[in-house]
Amino acid sequence: MAGFELLADHGLRIDGRRPNELRKIRCKLGVFTQADGSAYIEQGNTKVLAAVYGPHEIRGSRANAIHNNALINCQYSMATFSTGERKRRPRGDRKSQEMTKHLKQTFEAVIKTELYPRSQIDIFVEVLQADGGNFCACVNAASLAVIDAGIPIKDYVCACTAGFMQDTPLVDASDAETSNRIGVTIAILPRSEQIVLMEFCTPSDDDQMSKVLDAAIQGCKDIYQILNEAVRQHISKLNTDLE
Secondary structure, eight states: OOHHHHBOTTSOBTTSOOTTOOOOEEEEEOOOSSSSEEEEEEETTEEEEEEEEEEEEOOSOGGGOOSSSOEEEEEEEEOTTSSSSOOSOTTTSHHHHHHHHHHHHHHHTTBOGGGSTTEEEEEEEEEEEOSSOHHHHHHHHHHHHHHHTTOOBSSOOEEEEEEEETTEEEESOOHHHHTTTEEEEEEEETTTTEEEEEEEOSOOOHHHHHHHHHHHHHHHHHHHHHHHHHHHHHHHHHHHHHO
């Protein structure tokens, strides 16, 4: 799809958003009764489920136990029906393994693992529908699920993409906007702006990348406001149900 179709003369994108606007986000906590924590999130047409189990005893070989910290075990997968092409190995393909590694790195940086030595925390995410920003939606859903599980964290962790087109940064790209146009994917702790994961996807000059990075950080902060409100509403509902 040509660039002029993605960003019209009046500055709007093909879905009607301004360059700095997020896709519509819907989220819900506590969607699984079997899990210690769970969440569902929609970012535009990207839909993700997350479930958290633990802390619990190390499963498998005790040689995997970490003396002073909890072991963070993650699994990223895409449902076979999540894209137009059927996936034969939704958990074993190279891309899923890479995303699993990034997810583990992200949550090792935010969970207070020192509070649970020699234990394990499992984080499972599954993309039910993919329409761009899949990994970011998984991070945001997992952040809610960890909070729902009552696991102490340093801060929310929020993730967002940003790209560059016609000298304009674009935040939270949909699938139609991602082809060779995404500049950066980041996950941050929004209150301190600490970046816990950053991946550059396309080359760019320093001035462009600075603008894209600023746009992605602001996108993460905007997502934080939405996630935080969802958590507050969830807690309020739980308190009301207990009365």
